[in-house]
Amino acid sequence: MTPRLTPLAAEHWDERARESLRGKVSLADRYLSGAPDAPRMPNVLGVLGHHAELAGAWLSYNGALLERSALDPRHRELVILRVAWRTRSAYEWAQHALIGSRAGLTDERIEAVAHGPDAPVWSPLERVLLTAVDQLLDRHGLDDGTWAELVRHFDPRRTLELLFVAGxxxxxxLVFNSVGLQLDPDMALPPTLPRPDTEERP
Structure with missing residues (x-):
């Protein structure tokens, strides 16, 4: 879709916005340095740059989920990918297909996310994670059976974190889809993986 909110380029960030990013994201200072070798600002950070106070608070919170997680990264990424698929968020899908691959998810498993918890590749725990995501999106809560199965595998800390990751x-x-967030130039998906924005909703 056509971008509705253009990401704010690094050279247009004011000092308050710059300060909100520093220390919250890896390579933050390099994004904003203006140096010839500075990496390109990711579109997601460019969009957040329009609201410095919100950006700082969100990035600090999100850092706890990504960098200080109680969950196995592969389990966290399965949850995120299922959310991305169900919401048809191409940016979230592309970003976390790459992060999931780095965390150890195979292309087969990433592709199977599109088919949901009934795909034959899943372990019992992986299946309940995907089922949990579907129930959270469909009914805004877990049924008794899914909750019981989840807490059989996870302690309270990881169970709570799973719910927060999905939410x-x-x-x-919702933000990415609404602002028309475009993929970053380096977000090329392997051709074997589905794009969530080209398929019909389940």
Whole structure:
């Protein structure tokens, strides 16, 4: 879709916005340095640059989910990918297909996310994670059976974090889809993986 909110380029960030990013995201200072070798500002950070106070608070919170997670990164990324698929968030899908691959998810498993918890590749725990995401999106809560199965595998800390991961990335998907967030230039998906924005909703 056509971008509705253009990401704010690094040279247009004021000092308050710059300060909101520093220390919250890896490479933050390099994004904003203006140096010839500075990496390109990701579109998601460019959009957040329009609201410095919100950006700082969100990035600090999101850092706890990504960098200080109690969950196995592969489990966290499965949850995020299922949210991205169900919400048809192409940016979230592309970004976390790459992060999931780095965390150890195979292309087969990433592709199977599109088919949901009934795909034959899943372990019992992976299946309940995907089922949990679907229930959270469809009914805004877990049924008794899914809750019982989840807490059989996870302690309270990881169970709570799982719920926050699903909810947080639903929030991001709603923002990305609404502002028309475009993929970054380096977000080329392998051709074997589905794009969530080209398929019909389940």
């Amino acid at each position: 947080s990335y639903l929030c991001l998907a």
